Amino acid sequence: MLFLVVALLLLGLVVGTAAYLPWPLTLVLGSLIAVWLVVFAGRERRRRSRTRGV
Template identity: 60%
Template sequence: MLFLVAALLLLGVALGSVAHAPLPVTLVAAAVIGIWLVVFAVRERTARRRHQN
């Protein structure tokens, strides 16, 4: 439960800072986070496939 509260608090802080950031900065940050998530997902998928075989 504490983890959920901390995650929601961090989400609120992130959304608050995005509201005050210029649009290009927000878009660049969103693109970087999106690329990072895609790379993470691909690495996890390849690691699971290697581990199962």
Template identity: 55%
Template sequence: MLFLVVAVAVFGVMLGTAAHIPPTASLVAGVVIGGWLVVLAVRERRRAGAEARR
């Protein structure tokens, strides 16, 4: 999943709307989105594990 976040961020910097903002801002946004995805993945795994134990 991290590879996909990095790939989308690089692609966005090169071709998309992110090309109109500084690269550091794109990098920060990519890190924030990646962190959000990690938090969601951890929550889902915990929820699935709790349901499996019932």
């Protein structure tokens, strides 16, 4: 859960500073955060499906 909070805070920071950053850098940072969120969601889904079978 902490990872999700940090990722969302970073996303807010990047979106808030997007007006001051060059577009390529904004897109790269946004993509990195999106990948981080997808990996987090995958790990959570895998963990929940593993505990359901027990």
